[in-house]
Amino acid sequence: MEELDALLHQPLRTQLVAYLAAAGELTFSDLKRQLEVSDGNLDAHLKKLLAADYVAVRKESGKGRPQSFFVLTPTGLAALQTYVQRLQKLLSLEKPADDGVAASLQAGLAH
Amino acid sequence: MEELDALLHQPLRTQLVAYLAAAGELTFSDLKRQLEVSDGNLDAHLKKLLAADYVAVRKESGKGRPQSFFVLTPTGLAALQTYVQRLQKLLSLEKPADDGVAASLQAGLAH
DNA sequence: TTTATAACTCTGCGTTTCAGAGTGTCAACC
């Protein structure tokens, strides 16, 4: 069984990583606003992604308020690519043929 | 923010529901074999899906060993459809254009 | 200098996830 990366397959983290992949670099506050989560919660999820080397931080201080900029690492990007591929395969998103879930979904809509 | 259904966005349950959508009806043992999980774990996840009315059971006993057949309910199917749509939107699976995650993923692959 | 606000970080509690032990049912063998 091809498993889905548990680190990525979690509501908040999937969105977080998707935003990072799309935006390139975001601050703690950017993410907080986008995801609409509490500080503590966001911090906890970022820590996990940092620990796994899926994202990296660049901290700026001195001029203006201290800020942390978060980016996807090559490791994180690779993990996301694998994750998306497995999702596509599992949910048959790439081909709505007769044998996939997509077909069943369409059949369901037909009711 | 459009949230991802926490009930569906969990490694085991996403796969479980995807299999049900594809197969139509599966027994406890079918699922156990497919997902490679312990009995207790599978039972717990099925209970959640039952409680949410995402799946339904049909129990057979008398002839042969007692068996439970699990199916997606209309509610579960609808939830899965919504879930897949949001995933597609979030990960831009439907259009690998310049502005989505898919574009970043391709850029990442180009290294 | 006090007040306010942004940017984090830490703590602790409720929930979730999980494996393994337990229960019940049937089939096969002796």
Added chain:
DNA sequence: GGTTGACACTCTGAAACGCAGAGTTATAAA
């Protein structure tokens, strides 16, 4: 026809997770 074994679940408790809010530091405004 009793015993053994295997399948089909179900229950229990512990570990990990997810979360909100309190706490901390740093800057800006009044």
